[in-house]
Amino acid sequence: MLDFSATYTDQYQLAMSEVYFKKGQKDHTAVFDYYFRKLPYDGGYAIFAGLQDLLKIIEGLRFSEKDIEYLKEQDFDADFLEYLKDFKFRGNIYSVLEGDVVFPTRPILQVEANIIEAQIIETLLLNLLNFQTLIATKASRIKLVSGDRALLDFGLRRAQGPGGYYATRAAIIGGFNGTSNVIAGRDFHIPVSGTMAHSFIQSYDDELSAFRDFAEGRPKDCVLLVDTYDTLKSGLPNAIKVAKEMEERGHKLMAIRLDSGDLAYLSKESRKMLDKEGLDYVKIAASNQLEEDVIKSLLEQGARIDIFGVGTNLVIGRPNGALDGVYKLAYSNEKPRIKISENIVKITLPHKKQVYRLRDSAGKCVGGDLIALSEENEMNEMIHPFEPYKQMKLDRLKKEALLQPVMIGGKSKIEQKSLQEIAKYSADRLAEIPLEYKRFNNPHIYKIGISKALKQERDNLIDAFKK
Amino acid sequence: MLDFSATYTDQYQLAMSEVYFKKGQKDHTAVFDYYFRKLPYDGGYAIFAGLQDLLKIIEGLRFSEKDIEYLKEQDFDADFLEYLKDFKFRGNIYSVLEGDVVFPTRPILQVEANIIEAQIIETLLLNLLNFQTLIATKASRIKLVSGDRALLDFGLRRAQGPGGYYATRAAIIGGFNGTSNVIAGRDFHIPVSGTMAHSFIQSYDDELSAFRDFAEGRPKDCVLLVDTYDTLKSGLPNAIKVAKEMEERGHKLMAIRLDSGDLAYLSKESRKMLDKEGLDYVKIAASNQLEEDVIKSLLEQGARIDIFGVGTNLVIGRPNGALDGVYKLAYSNEKPRIKISENIVKITLPHKKQVYRLRDSAGKCVGGDLIALSEENEMNEMIHPFEPYKQMKLDRLKKEALLQPVMIGGKSKIEQKSLQEIAKYSADRLAEIPLEYKRFNNPHIYKIGISKALKQERDNLIDAFKK
The missing domain is CATH 3.20.140.10 (nicotinate phosphoribosyltransferase)
Structure with missing residues (x-):
């Protein structure tokens, strides 16, 4: 590139x-x-x-x-x-x-x-x-606290211009599993993945229709973003409904994503709701200003998060921003x-x-x-x-x-x-x-x-x- | 690029x-x-x-x-x-x-x-x-405190990879006058300038020989770095000697550069020493972890600096590192x-x-x-x-x-x-x-x-x- x-x-x-x-x-x-x-x-x-x-x-x-x-x-x-x-x-x-x-x-x-x-x-x-x-050092620190949970780089939009291309590469060296950054995935052979944006849900008149279309359109790697309206009262019930519809078609909902609110509380409640419906295979992804200290603290409080999406703090190496080499x-x-x-x-x-x-x-x-x-x-x-x-x-x-x-x-x-x-x-x-x-x-x-x-x-x- | x-x-x-x-x-x-x-x-x-x-x-x-x-x-x-x-x-x-x-x-x-x-x-x-x-905002803040003094971007080495290319561009929009970044200068038509590194002086057995060679080799834009051994006892006297030799050849020493020590004190002393020798046309450039607060404080204390070289803090937009757009x-x-x-x-x-x-x-x-x-x-x-x-x-x-x-x-x-x-x-x-x-x-x-x-x-x- x-x-x-x-x-x-x-x-x-x-x-x-x-x-x-x-x-x-x-x-x-x-x-x-x-x-x-x-x-x-x-x-x-x-x-x-x-x-x-x-x-x-x-x-x-x-x-x-x-x-x-x-x-x-x-x-x-x-x-x-x-x-x-x-x-x-x-x-x-x-x-x-x-x-x-x-x-x-x-x-x-x-x-x-x-x-x-x-x-x-x-x-x-x-x-x-x-x-x-x-950046590899930052990623390694995040990996140290995250254990076997999956780590995904979501940072390109907040990266320092094309610095983001190399940030993604370095994140993998430090222990990340994948990225949302398509061009870095293409050039460095990194697993690329993603979920959906709030805009997708907003562009529909209701959340359930948005979830249904997405699940039908991307059945193999479907991750539903559940916090657009109300995570536990709207997002989760709709995601569960769609997960069951997917089962009927022989597919499996891969994960839900939490992107706001208290991630420890919401992940525990979401886990309970999913498990109660027999959806224990549905993973929980979380994002929103994550970094090593936040992840450590979330896990200490028993957060049930399987996948962390880390953006800004990773790709700009916050708080340092530069190594004095x-x-x-x-x-x-x-x-x-x-x-x-x-x-x-x-x-x-x-x-x-x-x-x-x-x-x-x-x-x-x-x-x-x-x-x-x-x-x-x-x-x-x-x-x-x-x-x-x-x-x-x-x-x-x-x-x-x-x-x-x-x-x-x-x-x-x-x-x-x-x-x-x-x-x-x-x-x-x-x-x-x-x-x-x-x-x-x-x-x-x-x-x-x-x-x-x-x-x-x-x-x-x-x-x-x-x- | x-x-x-x-x-x-x-x-x-x-x-x-x-x-x-x-x-x-x-x-x-x-x-x-x-x-x-x-x-x-x-x-x-x-x-x-x-x-x-x-x-x-x-x-x-x-x-x-x-x-x-x-x-x-x-x-x-x-x-x-x-x-x-x-x-x-x-x-x-x-x-x-x-x-x-x-x-x-x-x-x-x-x-x-x-x-x-x-x-x-x-x-x-x-x-x-x-x-x-x-970055343009950071540059603008630095410009606000620097008045008519020249501002140069020296940050490429500490920039976030190729982010540095755009950092230089944005710095000019915010009020910087030039850069050391050659490729950005080439593509964005920005005045490119530079001085000399400590390594140049170290590669000679003595500072004076290094200064002499540099002044002969680059007579039109010669800036001598004076802090390699001892700014006031060695760097300045040698720079003055070379400045006078340049005058004999019809050239003028453009500036000296301070890169360590107390920039307020050293710049005032340097100004006095230069002026005393009739070298009032020789400008004083300073670098070393500069940003708006430091520059403001230096100028409040009467620092006699004409050119500020700003690196890391500019090109990574410290302390934020990202705008939350x-x-x-x-x-x-x-x-x-x-x-x-x-x-x-x-x-x-x-x-x-x-x-x-x-x-x-x-x-x-x-x-x-x-x-x-x-x-x-x-x-x-x-x-x-x-x-x-x-x-x-x-x-x-x-x-x-x-x-x-x-x-x-x-x-x-x-x-x-x-x-x-x-x-x-x-x-x-x-x-x-x-x-x-x-x-x-x-x-x-x-x-x-x-x-x-x-x-x-x-x-x-x-x-x-x-x-």
């Missing part, structure tokens, strides 16, 4: 690239880290999403003739524009696999390429990964690089790196990831990146390397997975993370540390700067 | 359409109102945006062969799919002009079409208008329609309608919009839609009709305007709205009322329902 071009970037990427080009620096290799500093939703973890899209888009990223023409009008240098005509990303990307559980500070992905290519893809990379990670230079011009800051947590980590998930001898995740230099082998301790007196011995722990080569020489090296496979991987990875990191209120803080050698390299660079 | 298809919709639009088709109701005319219930940002007004995009996309909206194939797999009826092959929107749209100031409850736009066409475009319409209106049936099957609700503010208004802005005899906006039946002429009073004892005489007021035919028979009838023209119109319209509605804290509530005849029609329908 989206026709991405290499102009899907910030102007300064091109301005800097032009200078690198003019100053003979276009071929020097740079390494950038992608990571975020703060977990969204005050939660204890995030779900990494967007990688497969990103790699596919990067593989095809070019400046079209129209782009070059436009940049010419913008007064870019003619030789530089000649160079951009042949632009494609020829670098390497090392990344955590899509769907994995990720934490702040540590690199999720590293780009290794000539500095112009690495700069030009920055904006696109941040744009896609920040957003999908934000950054892309920081770690190596260039044959030297490790750091960014100095008065704020120590903003000092970056130099060099090409590897990240390891720490496990005990039985393979169980111990709640920590280690960041080390990529060529290191013997890491015996992990040091807090900003509070060096906090250390941890690693002798008895296994180290699982997380950054894998996902693109080499501009070609994707990952196995193409369906969203359902990515979601399954994500669920398995999340299941390994101890419960205390998945708590909503004041979750335990997952440990992130650096190796002694990495700390030494960083401290050397800080010292050199001080001189 | 975006390849919209008619599957950019919710599944239930197609399910309902299939039933209308099968039940012989496909040709009945429906009227839907687009409006929102709550102003974003606890503000007193909103800026309507997205119309020109929407009309263009609707004109070209079709089901492709791929779409039809997909819907076939989704088990839609073969005859219905034949019908969809010829789908295009052939209806009428009446709307407020893009950029106008709008308020809750009252229709911003009306769709009049056969019910299938009206349903299929619903999701797209809400998706585009809700989001752009949200709805699309409600007002007329179908040759009858006026309403949606009943226990919550009176959710009861809809029946019939095709017109909306009027009320002005005194001198043409001055009096702070109220009237909703009336479209065929009414003599409206002598305005009644509060939910509190009927609140009434207002209209004898001496002029009424400006706001809903204009913008699409007739599926063809756009609006004059194509540039974004700058729309922004100008928006600024003029906003200037007409009295100040008290533009206050940030506890703004005055703009009056929305209905005509006596519309009230009568609505009350009749409520009475009929009660029976």
Whole structure:
């Protein structure tokens, strides 16, 4: 659906690239880290999403003739524009696999390429990964409280324009089962479903006639919206009547949908009314400003809801709306690089790196990831990146390397997975993370540390700067 | 850039359409109102945006062969799919002009079409208008506090995926001057600009060399980022040095950019240092988590900032993230329609309608919009839609009709305007709205009322329902 071009970037990427080009620096290799500093939703973890899209888009990223023409009008240098005509990303990307559980500070992905290519893809990379990670994390939280109940994305109408297309994709990675978004269903092979709108019922003179027509027209996946006039006095009795008429024709009413009023009370009453009529197979769907806290609370109060339709709060990742992912230079011009800051947590980590998930001898995740230099082998301790007196011995722990080569020489090296496979991987990875990191209120803080050698390299660079 | 298809919709639009088709109701005319219930940002007004995009996309909206194939797999009826092959929107749209100031409850736009066409475009319409209106309103608020200072959108990297494309467009309507977003600049003819990133400076062994190369490579629009090491001790002295070297070559440093630390203090100190060196022409740009409240406070403290770069908070419309715009049936099957609700503010208004802005005899906006039946002429009073004892005489007021035919028979009838023209119109319209509605804290509530005849029609329908 989206026709991405290499102009899907910030102007300064091109301005800097032009200078690198003019100053003979276009071929020097740079390494950038992608990571975020703060977990969204005050939660204890995030779900990494967007990688497969990103790699596919990067593989095809070019400046079209129209782009070059436009940049010419913008007064870019003619030789530089000649160079951009042949632009494609020829670098390497090392990344955590899509769907994995990720934490702040540590690199999720590293780009290794000539500095112009690495700069030009920055904006696109941040744009896609920040957003999908934000939404997959939101979906995962909703999934955590919903157990085996079905979760459907209903958010396209309130999404941030075409952001909704990727929101739907990310929701599936986080654990959603389906969507109302037809174009996302078409392109990402997501089960698409829906119910009916109030307008359908309003367009008839009475609710019963509307229900009857709908049940006759869509007998296989009929869901009746019961709150247009009065849920328990009109909607339910009419739905029951139509369900029985459907039975006579050999069909089954799939579900009713509640979209207003107290969903806990109405779902319990609806369940009773349906069961009393032998309609225990009719499911109850609910929607209306749902999110994880509301769903948790509804279920704690015994709500009898089988299907949750979640819209706005999911697709815009409320309340955060954005993940603060950054892309920081770690190596260039044959030297490790750091960014100095008065704020120590903003000092970056130099060099090409590897990240390891720490496990005990039985393979169980111990709640920590280690960041080390990529060529290191013997890491015996992990040091807090900003509070060096906090250390941890690693002798008895296994180290699982997380950054894998996902693109080499501009070609994707990952196995193409369906969203359902990515979601399954994500669920398995999340299941390994101890419960205390998945708590909503004041979750335990997952440990992130650096190796002694990495700390030494960083401290050397800080010292050199001080001189 | 975006390849919209008619599957950019919710599944239930197609399910309902299939039933209308099968039940012989496909040709009945429906009227839907687009409006929102709550102003974003606890503000007193909103800026309507997205119309020109929407009309263009609707004109070209079709089901492709791929779409039809997909819907076939989704088990839609073969005859219905034949019908969809010829789908295009052939209806009428009446709307407020893009950029106008709008308020809750009252229709911003009306769709009049056969019910299938009206349903299929619903999701797209809400998706585009809700989001752009949200962002144009945010931009307008930022503009209100920034006066004549330049405002630049820097948000693409933190935007909700390709939502960022439209966020940039809407920002210009709300009063922004430019963007860093190259592809939006290319397609919407928006001035594109940028500065440099920290990575550029880090990739050099020292800041001065980086500044020198950048100034030589981009002499016409050189903005130097001065906070990589130490703003006042390193960044400014180096920028001043380079500015003087540029002067020797007949160039001028355009600006410096501050991106961390206390922007009020640093901008004042920077101004002094620049002025002392005769560099009073060098502008000061600032960025870092800016939004209207922060900018207001910085300026109150005398910050010497000429250019504000606004990112995340603008492009995701923080803190709301979504506008709650709805699309409600007002007329179908040759009858006026309403949606009943226990919550009176959710009861809809029946019939095709017109909306009027009320002005005194001198043409001055009096702070109220009237909703009336479209065929009414003599409206002598305005009644509060939910509190009927609140009434207002209209004898001496002029009424400006706001809903204009913008699409007739599926063809756009609006004059194509540039974004700058729309922004100008928006600024003029906003200037007409009295100040008290533009206050940030506890703004005055703009009056929305209905005509006596519309009230009568609505009350009749409520009475009929009660029976």
